[in-house]
Amino acid sequence: MSEQPVDLWEERVRLTARNFPYPPTPDTARAVRARLGAAAPRRGRLRVAQLGRVALIVVLIAAGLMAVPPVRAAVLRVLRIGAVTIRVVESTPAAVAPTAAPTPPRATASPPPASIEPPPPSATGAEARAPTPTSFSPVPHLSGETTLREARARAGFPVRLPTYPRNLGPPDRVFLQDIGGPAVVLVWTRPRGPDHRRLMLYELGSGAVAEKVIGVEKDMALKEVADLQMTEVKGEQAVWITGPHLFQYVGGGQEQTRRVEDNVLIWTGGKVTYRLETDLPLKEARRIAESLR
């Protein structure tokens, strides 16, 4: 035990601490202005294609992780919808390249939470089968499969279901996961009729935190434009992203990429953040969102 009296110890701490090597302070003023500006318009279209070019990479990062993919790029816009933060950045391929995620230590930590999308069988995960006329795209491999009753009991928030379209019924598959907080994923896989489309609804409870970083990248192989649009659901601000786009997820010590064919609507209702993945257009997606009970 140290022999130094308390006030000498205090002095030691004081003189040592003042040399702390902080990382450089980022330019907060610009980002704050962008975010305050983003909050204002209720409806407005941000043509991502205008800003740089053509391909869109959507990176989903579970906040709080040690290894965040380096995004050394100018932040063009930041949007926050409930538990999901979306950053639109101007990026180069190197800036948003997947990095090796740290292997979580097994010795002392409790088992890692089920991640939302464990690595798909293919090496890159970026390939997807084109949908055939009579069946849906395969559901991405999800862990934590359970029943609706179980999910309702354990989620810690009321799990709501869409009541539109009227013949929809309960989901075919239900998943319950932990990304810092509970996440419930509801999937409707079987076609209910000729007009039935794909639906996948994520409900993120409090504590679950997620981020999307949207990089606008030049000269990418995927030469399709994806749009980001502000909209609203029941008076709350919402975001609509039209596909197809690449969706990269870093969570639970794993990292993978998949191609999302569909559109995504993100909105909040009370303390829950919702993410609807569907091939329906915005008007229909909003109807579904507003029909949740």
Added chain:
Amino acid sequence: MTESELIAQARGGSEEAWDALVRAHQGPVFRLAYLLMGDAHEAEDIAQETFIRAFRALDRFQTDLPMRPWLLSITTNLARNRRRSVGRYLAAVRRFVQSSPEPVTSGGVGSTQAWEAETLWQAVRRLSQADQEVISMRYFLELSEAETAAALGVPPGTVKSRLHRALARLRVVVDGEYPSLREGRVE
């Protein structure tokens, strides 16, 4: 222009005045967030969130008070909430990584001092949230006792006693787990 005048102008809608206020305080806000979260990316996010909230609450802020402690109290609350919301597993990973006793810093002039400071910080991170807050503010950010009290929303006497206990707990951690810091010199 005084800070009160800038605040008044920012309330009136002046972007330049608001920018000036952000620039004046973004350093300490970011640094406190970094000390409490241990991650520059999260710290940046919290820093932005701090100013967003401050902007929205600007009308209610008493302009005769200094702005910095108020901002830092927002930062502290955000950091507390963030850390609570991180799952147990993620918190365990972070603690494991930050418990490594010998951090690597780049060489150069003053690098020994930087290394000592970083090691000390890793020891601080083993303490409770409340201890980390008061030590970060008083010694790392070098706020006065009055500023620390205002930022934590407690009387100055409370800051004194919290510091006293936090320093004692810090010494136990350093003596036990960071032997390289144990023999030091007061410069």
